[in-house]
Amino acid sequence: MSDRHAFEPTGALSVETVTRVHHWNEHLFSFSITRPASFRFRSGEFVMLGLPDGQRPLLRAFSIASPSYDETLEFLSIKVPNGPLTSRLQGINEGDAVFLGRKPTGTLVTDALLPGRRLFLLATGTGLAPFMSLIRDPDLYEQFAQIVVVHSVRRVSDLAYRDVLEGQLAGDPLVQDQALLQLHYVPTVTRESFHTNVRIGTLFENGTLFAPPVTGPLELDPSQDRIMLCGSMAMIKEQAAMLDALGFKEGSNAAPGDYVIERAFVG
Incomplete structure (x- = not known):
């Protein structure tokens, strides 16, 4: 106490x-x-x-x-x-x-993104936290037709909120109907046996993140895809470099873009 x-x-x-x-x-x-x-x-x-x-x-x-x-x-x-x-x-x-x-702040907000159709929320470990807030916001479902939550951890027990995500927020009074149709959850475990056990970058490369029920292009498209990154510095650097190479532009509160990271956490 x-x-x-x-x-x-x-x-x-x-x-x-x-x-x-x-x-x-x-x-x-x-x-x-x-x-x-x-x-x-x-x-x-x-x-x-x-x-x-x-x-x-x-x-x-x-x-x-x-x-x-x-x-x-x-x-x-x-x-x-x-x-x-x-x-x-x-x-x-x-x-x-x-x-x-008394003063919350940050760049992992939709205000820092340009309008789009698909939103990929890429998290490792406790980087899932801000995305749990976002996916329970009704406005998110008005802004994006599809929201894909990707959570990479080392062990199965590290998959915090797994039941809630697998249930597509069933029982949530404000977003359960929209989440059932628009929210998709892709967990991956890298150090224990699991049905998906590769890193986030590989999920893009092998097409896992574009498989049904996700619809649209079978690769990332800067004209309609938006991405948020939160978690380990290694993941963020790797994925940000990939996005830059594909023509995606990093956004901020002052200048919205195609993807965002939380600069306060990664420097």
Whole structure:
């Protein structure tokens, strides 16, 4: 249990309460916290989150996994044994306090993309978090005819939210009907036996990502395909280089393009 006396809200930080903790396996967990009434964000953005550390709070950027209309804020995190923050954060329980930044931001938002027909959301590990927010946003289904979520992990147990994604968000009050027709989920596991066990780049090369029920060109097309990348630096560099070679242009909030990455995480 955290000591609430160590938490003092500031102009940049509020103090929120943990409402739920879920451990996916020994090195992956998600948690939800209360949401201030004044807190607004765009689906796909990140915010600073942290715990007290002496005289100054210890903060790190976390993508918000919950949709922008949810009453709570959800996050997905790895457990780093010697990580300055995550080594402590993994031990939080319901009722504990955490610091929350007041200014969400980020480029993994639809505002940074040009209009298109197909949207590929490419994630490794906890890079799935911002995409879980995006795919529960009704506006996404108005902007794109098809949304393909690709999640690459090392082990089967690392496939966070697998049941929700395989069920195409069944039961979601706002998007279940659209997701049933427009959302496609492609998990791949690289270090254990699984029906798909290749890297994301190979999924493009062998045509897996263009197989039915996905329709349209059997290769990436800059005129209609849009891509978001989040996860390991190696994956992002590899896929960004591929997209650049195909004529795709990186976008930003100031100048929308064909694909986006979160510069705050990869530098």
